[in-house]
Amino acid sequence: MPAQTLPPKRVLVSDALSEAAIRIFRDRGIEIDFRPELGKDRDALIREIGAYDGLAIRSATKVTPKVLEAATRLKVIGRAGIGVDNVDVPAATAKGVIVMNTPHGNAITTAEHAIAMMFALARQIPQADASTQGGKWEKNRFLGIELTAKTLGVVGCGNIGDIVAERGIGLKMKVIAYDPFLSAERAVALGVEKVELDELLARADVITLHVPLTDKTRNILSAEALARTKPGVRIVNCARGGLLDEVALRAALDSGHVAGAALDVFAVEPAQDNPLFGHPNVICTPHLGASTAEAQENVALQVAEQISAYLVDGAIANAVNFxxxxxxxxxRLRPFVELAEKLGSFLGQLTEAPVTGIRVIYEGAVAEMNTRALTAAAVTGVLRAFRSDVNMISAPALAHEHGIVVDEVRRGGAHSNFESVVRITVDAQDMPRDAAGTVFQDGKPRVIEIRGIAMDAAFAPHMLFVRNHDKPGFIGRFGSLLGEAGVNVATFNLGREREGGDAIAFVAVDGRVPDEVLAQITAIPQVKRVRAVRF
Structure with a gap:
């Protein structure tokens, strides 16, 4: 019988994207619907989204929980740009939808805009232009400052902040940086001085913001923070609205403590009424940070490449939730993902008490792989015994939400007779449960250890797990009960701690075992526990 051909993946583009980006999808065999009008019509988007595996957007499309609820087959959302403020990421994560952005495509453009705003502030270029074109010649009014030898304070040294810092050094400025994630080694490589925020506020002649908007960064330049800045400081924000208190900044400008401010972003956009508007020492642009032809094309091509690679090859780049x-x-990861998920599922199905922790140990060659994805698969398997809707995207967040501690340990080198071993322990309130597995050369995952007892068992859709005493008579009676019930045994795998001690049977059967048969097996004198598991 010929193999069935899978239907092609479908992607909806609901915002403007270039023809070159559309061509990338088509070249990868993906059906593409270019409908940029849907980005501004939420109800129409909800009606249409259920037919698509991928969604490519810019900033106009708002991916709300209602949109995601209607997206029954959606696997990936790609945002052509850095911010994903217009996507409900927690809702997408819970739905198992990958959310990608394109953090590198417009980094240079945004950094250059910040530098341009800094120059405009230093020399009052927009004000001087308006005055001159208004027929005035106010040469003495527009007394600027040199940037050379001034201290530039960069708040956030990510993709964009790094570039701004490098440009600042090129301008012969002294660059200091505040970023909790900036290592001492990276600071040295960039040529910046790493400082705490209070020191940056006190020393910087120009402060430029390059951090995302989070609960921790909201109003990072509050009234209190602005009061701690150096008198005569100039402030640039080309990152996100909400990073500074606009009312407090206006007050600091009015008092002269802040000499000037240049903003490309605002707390409310489109910004049509803002407390900073009209101040003579404020320069404003309408969120132009990424608005160059090069950047718009770069992020469009990048998001098309990323969505296509995920849908066709399973590759994930620049995901904010995975x-x-x-x-x-x-x-190479695919068989180990299957192994980790099935091992986790097995242990989850054995666990009845609340889970408190999941520990995954990687030994041998697998320890050098991308184990974060494998750990997500293991956690998915464990939690699926309790939540059928859990998936690899939502599992880590769900575990954190329920206070389940997830630990990951890598042990390279040879630790057993197998090239790679994945060991999982599920800690529950009653007792821990553990199992280990590997992937053979045929790419099939196998169980090699349960409760410290060695065995060799392949996974099957229906299996029985039996703990028993290693005493004569168990196998015969067990097999007879299954035969009498018409349950066919596919494989029978045994392991024991020692002769006459604890033993384990892991048996693949061709269908569901009735509850009454499980009760009869439990009644066998040698049996300590029996559990039907499914994969």
Missing amino acids: PAISADEAP
């Missing part, structure tokens, strides 16, 4: 997986890694 670890990256390269196109080269995806085929």
Whole structure:
């Protein structure tokens, strides 16, 4: 019988994207619907989204929980740009939808805009232009400052902040940086001085913001923070509205404590009425940070490449809710993802008490792989015994939400007779449960250890797990009960701690075992526990 051909993946583009980006999808065999009008019509988007595996957007499309609820087959959302403020990421994560952005495509453009705003502030260029074109010649009014030898304070040294810092050094400025994630080694490589925020506020002649808007960064330049800045400071924000208190900044400008401010972003956009508007020392642009022809094309091409790679190859790049997986890694990871998920599922099905922790140990060659994805698969397997709707995207967040501690340990080198071993322990309030497995050369995952007892068992859709005393008579009676019930045994795998001690049977059967048969097996004198498990 010929193999069935899978239907092509379908992607909806609901915002403007270039023809070159559309061509990338088509070249990868993806059906593409270019309908940019849907980005501004939420109800129409909800009606249409259920037919698509991928969604490519810019900033106009708002992906709300209602949109995601209607997206019954959606697997990935790609945002052509850095911010994903217009996507409900927690709702997408719970739905198992990958959310990607394109953090590198417009980094240079945004950094250059911040530098341009800094120059405009230093020399009052927009004000001087308006005055001159108004027929005035106010040469003495517009007394600027040199940037050379001034201290530039960069708040946030990510993709964009790094570039701004490098440009600042090129301008012969002294660059200091505040970023909790900036290592001492990286600071040295960039040529910046790493400082705490209070020190940056006190020393910087120019402060430029390059952090995302989070609960921790909202109003990072509050009234109190602005009061701690150096008198005569100039402030640039080309990152996100909401990073500074606009009312407090206006007051600081009115008092002269802040000499000037240049903003490309605002707390409310489109910004049509803002407390900073009209101040003579304020320069404003309408969120132009990424608005160059090069940047718009770069992010469009990048998002098309990323969505296509995920739908076709399983590669994940620049996801905000899942670890990256390269196109080269995806085929090698796939069997280990299956192994981790099935081992986790097995242990989850054995666990009745509340789970408190999940520990995953990687030994041998697998320890050098992308284990974060494998750990997500293991957690998915464990939690699926309790929540059928859990998936690899939502599992880590769900575990955190329920206070389940997830630990990951890597042990390279040889630790057993197998090239790679994945060991999972599920800690529950009653007792821990553990199992280990590997992937053979045929790419099939196998169980090699349960409760410290060695065995060799392949996974099957229906299996019985039996703990028993290693005494004569168990196997015969067990087999007879299954035979009398018409349950066919596919494989029978045994392991024991020692002769006459604890033993385990892991048996694949061809269908569901009735509850009454499980009760009869439990009644066998040698049996300590029996559990039907499904994969």
